[in-house]
Amino acid sequence: MNRLTQKLLLSFFFLLVGLSFGIQISQFVENWLFTEAGHYGNESLIELFNYFSLAITGFVMAVVLGGGVIYLARKKQQEIGFGEHGELYYEVFRESLNGQFLVCENGTLYAVSQGFCRQLAEPEEALTAIGLKGLIDERSFERFVLWQSEGEDFEQLSFELNNSEGKQKELVVSLNHTHLTGVYLGQLVDVDKQSELQKQHELLAITLSSVGDGVICTDTNNRITFMNPVAEAVLALLTDEVKGQAFEEVVPLFQEDSKEPIDDPMRQSMTELQTVCLNELICFRNHLGLDFAIEVCCSPIFLRGDKIAGAVLVFQDVTESRLLRKKMNHLAHHDALTGLPNRLLLQDRLVQSCKRAKRHKHQFALIFLDLNKFKAINDSLGHDNGDELLKQVAKRLTASIRACDTVSRIGGDEFVLLIDSMEDRRHVRLVVDKVFQASGGHYELRATQVNVSFSAGVALYPDDGENADSLMKSADTAMYRAKKVGHSNYQFYCPELDKEAELYLEKETAMIQALHQKAFLPHFQPILNAQTLVIEKLEVLARWQCGDELIVAEQFVDVAESAGINGHLSMYVFELAIPQFVTWSERYPNLQLCLNLSIKHLLNGMFSEQLMTLLEKYQLKPQQFELEIAEQPLLERADELTATLDSLRQLGFHLAIDDFGVGHTNPSLLRELHFDSIKIDPSFVNEIGGAEHQDDLAMVMINIAKSLGVNCIAEGVECELQAKALAENGCDQLQGHFFSKPVPSSEVDLLLEKSFKQSSDL
Known part of the structure; x- marks a missing residue:
């Protein structure tokens, strides 16, 4: 039943009540008036009076009663809290989808929302009829009563439902006091959502x-x-x-x-x-x-x-x-060992120096420094001492220049100085001399003293290059020229050095092409017994047939080494020489063939296997070969070569030290390496027959060989005086142009035949 129907029924009810009261009052007035006046017998007048009094009295009574009831109802609404717009508020409250209700202190539900009805699955009439007291059990209601007297203004309570047959067994309700005494606002709490x-x-x-x-x-x-x-x-x-x-x-x-x-x-x-x-x-x-x-x-x-x-x-x-980022950035731009700027940072500073010099129209110098004999120091004293030496050198270099200049280590034993705002070459010379004096000399390394010297190349901006790359190239070229000239030397760049480098590169390219074209061939130089002058060995020497010109090994061996083809070149020459040796060894069984090896041969793990394969192919024995290794590189890499040399010796090869005396070999090292022969360098042999006492060194070499119990070979014998002096002082074998220059294989038969014929005649 809606609110309009309720109002109509209520109005009709008040009208009936008013009419009933009006009839009673009208009858009372009628009796009193007409009896007293004596007009009771006038029926028409009485009927008219009755209708008039009935209407007036009924209307007045209906208005009085209806107004009083409405007044009381509105007053009750205001007491509960709806105010003068109570009907509107009431409708809004009832239609709310939130689970809300108004409850009195005795448990009566005055109003409930649709959300409350829907959640409990009960109609509004049923809920208001039983009230909160009938909805929940006795203990829950006791908690409700207790909350009214002792609880907080706002509190959340859990109530057990009475005779609940559905899924919901309890109500979680948040209760709040209102401004009206004895009236409370309740709201269902969604437990799952909460x-x-x-x-x-x-x-x-x-x-x-x-x-x-x-x-x-x-x-x-x-x-x-x-x-x-x-x-x-x-x-x-x-x-x-x-x-x-x-x-x-x-x-x-x-x-x-x-x-x-x-x-x-x-x-x-x-x-x-x-x-x-x-x-x-x-x-x-x-x-x-x-x-x-x-x-x-x-x-x-x-x-x-x-x-x-x-x-x-x-x-x-x-x-x-x-x-860590700062550290990584520092490591990316600085050398990890010395802490100096590395190549990357040097390149950046060099670019900035070029820009600054161009803007201010001044010149600066770029100096490449290389430590002389560092590899020998590093290998002989160990890498730890080598690193310590580099650190000390870096400190001295830094102290020898201005704070505005740069010292950089770009790798190995190479340092670069960037000297800003130089006046002229004279000023540069003063700086280089100062650096050489301050940074060269003696260094103490763990109770071991070493002497350090430098080779340097100098390039000037803008004369030798107007950008970083060209300056680096020019200084590098000048530095390599200084190393060739001699130790503790520096060179300024000049265009002729580029031409020299270009010629060197052209020579490398030509050699590589010549190797592919098989333009290299073996020559043989005999080694004779110093006493009988019988040929006992033949040394294989490579020759480059370049057009009509025959180029000797001394002119291209360094180029082959830098081009990285020395190993291939030597093996190719061996492969041509060994088949020729097979024929000679059949006629002269004691004849030996001498092969020159580089350090790269020995460091190549496959070399021994390749050489043995070649010998097996021609059914030759290792005892028929003597392998020669130059003294200087042998000293520099002795630790690395020991195992390889022992392996070759165990296979049966004879071992010889070539160019003996130029590397200041330690005799104790010779004992450890167990060489079979030493070859005295030609520079010592050439001194024989000259001024007084100049031949002493050659004789010392012979005595060293005797003390070690090894064979002594003198190479570079150019005259009879030298041959005689060497033989008289106990040299075992001789080699040189006095006996024969290196000859092609076609002339070796004649040399051997002549030599053995002379020995048989004797």
């Missing part, structure tokens, strides 16, 4: 506590309201200690390089209503005085709509990563 919200809040709290970034929240006044554990750890403060304090006081931000303070990003984000990220290098200092490098991002916190509730700052502690 549980889900609680889980979300717990998950959010756990997430904020678990993230690796620091989180700080502030209110609209920029005062701290929350910090997660990461932020607490970095600040070394708990949230309770800083809660309510201004953000800029607790977390003062400053720029890492300039140390200048940074404007508060929290206020900025709230003012601009957008996220603010600080991309510069940001730091802050906590109350313990510890600095932290951080990356910062701030965002405003919105509630509903555009209402600002504060701001949140998320920061990441990047102190370690920033230090």
Whole structure:
């Protein structure tokens, strides 16, 4: 029944009641008036009076009674709280989809919402009829009564339902006092939704506590309201200690390089209503005085709509990563051993120097420095001592130049000096001389003293190059020229050096092509017994047939080495020489073939196998061969070559040290290496027959060979006097142009036949 029908029925009811009362009053007045007046017998007058009095009295009574009832009803509504618009409020309350109800202190339900009815699956009439007292059990109602007297203004209670046959067994209700005494507002609580919200809040709290970034929240006044554990750890403060304090006081931000303070990003984000990220290098200092490098991002916190509730700052502690980045950047631009600028940083500074010199119209010098004999020092004393030497050299070089200049190590034992604002070559010479004097000389390495000297190449801007690459190339070319000229020397770049380098490169290219065209061939030089002058050995020497010109090995062996074809060239010559040797060895069984080996041969793990394969192919024995290794490279790589030399000796090869005497060989090292022969360098043999005592060194070499019990060979014998002197002093074998120059294989038969014929005649 709607409210309009109720009003019509109520109005009709009041009208009937008013008419009933009107008839009774009208009858009473009629009797009193007409009896007293004596007009009771006038029927028409009486009937007219009755109708008139009945209408007037009924209308008045209906108005009085209806108005009184309506007044009382409205007064009751106002007492309950609906006010003068009670009907409208009541309808809105009833139609609400929220589970709400108004309950009196005795448990009567005055009004219930549609949401309340729907959730309990009961009609409004049934719920208002039984009230809250009939809806819940006795214990639950006792809790309701107890809450009225002792509970808080707002409280959440759980009520058990009476005789519940559905799925719902209890009601969770939030109760709140109203401004009317004895009337309470109740609202059903969605337990599942509340549980889900609680889980979300717990998950959010756990997430904020678990993230690796620091989180700080502030209110609209920029005062701290929350910090997660990461932020607490970095600040070394708990949230309770800083809660309510201004953000800029607790977390003062400053720029890492300039140390200048940074404007508060929290206020900025709230003012601009957008996220603010600080991309510069940001730091802050906590109350313990510890600095932290951080990356910062701030965002405003919105509630509903555009209402600002504060701001949140998320920061990441990047102190370690920033230090690591700085370290990696330093390592990328500096030498790890000496700490000097490396090639990359030198290149950058050289580019800047070119720009500066062009702008100010001045010149500067680029000096390439190379330590002489560093490899020998490094190999003989060990890499640790070699590294220590490089460190000491770096310190002396740095101390010998101005602070505005640059010392760089670009690899190995190579250093580069960038000397800015030079006046002329004379000034450069003074600088180089100063560097040589200050950085050269004696160095103490773990109780071992070594002497250091340099070779240097100098290039000047803009004469020798107007950019970094050309200057580097010019200085490098000049430095290699200085090394060829002699130790402790420096050379200025000149265009002729480029021409020399170009010719060298052309020679390398020509040699590579000649190897492919098989333009190399073996020549043989005999080695004779010093006493009988019988040929006992043949040394294989490579020759390059370049057109009509026959080029000797001394003119191309260094080029072949730098071109990286020396190993292939030697093996190719061996493959041509060994088949020829097969024929000669059949006629002269004691004849030996001498093969010159480079260090690269010995360091190549496949060389021994390749050589043995070649010998097996022609059914030759290792005892028929003597392998010659130059003394100087042998000294430099002795530790690396020991195992290879032992392996060759065990296979049966004879071993000889070539160019003996130029490398200052330690006799104890010779004993360890177990060589079979030493070949005295021609420079010592040439001194025989000259001024007084000049032949002493050659004789010393012979005595060293005797003391070691090895065969002594003198090469470079050019005259009979030299041959006789060597033979008389105990030299075992002789080799040189006095007996025969290197000849092609076609002439070897004649030499052998002549030699053995002479020995048989004797």
